[in-house]
Amino acid sequence: MIALDVCMNLIEPHRFTPVEAGTTATVTLPSLPRKTHVDVRRITAGLVLACSHFSKDMRQDDIVRRPAGDLLLTFNLSGRMQLVGHNGTAHEIGGGQAWIIRTGGKPLQRIVEKGEGCSNIVIALAMSRLDPALSDQFEKALPATRPLRRLRLPVPGRAELDMLLDERCGPAALLRKEGQCLALVGHALEELSACPGSSVVADHRTLLVSRITALLSERMADTITMPELERVAGMSHVTLNHVFRAETGMTVFERLRMLRIETAEQMIRHTDRSFTDIAATCGFADASHLSNAFRKRFGVTASEWRRRGNKNG
Incomplete structure (x- = not known):
């Protein structure tokens, strides 16, 4: 001291x-x-x-x-x-x-x-x-x-x-x-x-969306709550979703779901990691949850998608 x-x-x-x-x-x-x-x-x-x-x-x-x-x-x-x-x-x-x-x-x-x-x-x-x-x-x-x-x-x-x-x-x-x-x-x-010219730095929508998207990507495997996102963004969830929809055409959690399925698709196509491992990495509850989301998004199972990717490769 x-x-x-x-x-x-x-x-x-x-x-x-x-x-x-x-x-x-x-x-x-x-x-x-x-x-x-x-x-x-x-x-x-x-x-x-x-x-x-x-x-x-x-x-x-x-x-x-x-x-x-x-x-x-x-x-x-x-x-x-x-x-x-x-x-x-x-x-x-x-x-x-x-x-x-x-x-x-x-x-x-x-x-x-x-x-x-x-x-x-x-x-x-x-x-x-x-x-x-x-x-x-x-x-x-x-x-x-x-x-x-x-x-x-x-x-x-x-x-x-x-x-x-x-x-x-x-x-x-x-x-x-x-x-x-x-x-x-x-x-x-x-x-x-x-x-640069403001005495109080105003909200910049593109910057805000970029920052929240980066957080979603970094924390994809975690449970992310709206109160947490409100704190990070410094605004209510209503305003945040309004900004996000105006910039991206989707809400924050719609964007999170898209990030998860897009990341899972890349891992399924380009790696040999198990579906259980991929599900955990991308924030899905389990392999079954991943499979259902994958079929809904791409119209085929994850296994079939991987086989197609291997054939194309």
Whole structure:
């Protein structure tokens, strides 16, 4: 546990960030409750993950200054805080919101009111790690006059957070965490690209459908619920299905069923894996369920389809 010395309420996170990958520093502030602390973990060179907890027992007012070359992606998990830029513009950061920040080496005032409290995670990425085109896009989208932007990117779910914040720090675990962090930054930059001139990044239908489709593809073997998709999309299932139907001609779960049967068809045609194995991989209850879906879609059994494929090959 590190007690951070604060000079005139100025906090410079890079001064207490661990140098070694996988190492975590827990930082507390003098005169504040121990409930107020920040866990800072170095994931790899140029990538830091911080999880902050601010007690509701008293008001906190700090000046935070980070290196000029950092990109910050912030997810507010609960409570709220206020961030005031160097130009005096105040931003209310509420629970369930995502924000992207260009530090520019300028100070930010952070205010957490008594009785409110706050919990958030911050991904700090050195912009030197970005492709020059992405770095240029980021700087244009977040000029010095407007260094903070709210995103529609949803806060990671409980399972995602548990994986991101677990105590594992071996090479494989750090690689996984790096991938998770970079994926979130990638989603944020996609949103900036979709609406480069907006002060609040608006919904982009093509981007949303692409993101949900990617999730469906990645989680094909799992049980996916509509409440989970509502959280990821940041909208009700009615609105989500409306957007999906307008873009693809089908609902979310109709698209999932199509993805499953299309993937199964490819595996049946091009592999010798058993139908039971294919069914499990593609999210069907069992081989019989796969067979019924296959006959309904293609008019023949899976076995016959495989025989035809072998003959054609």
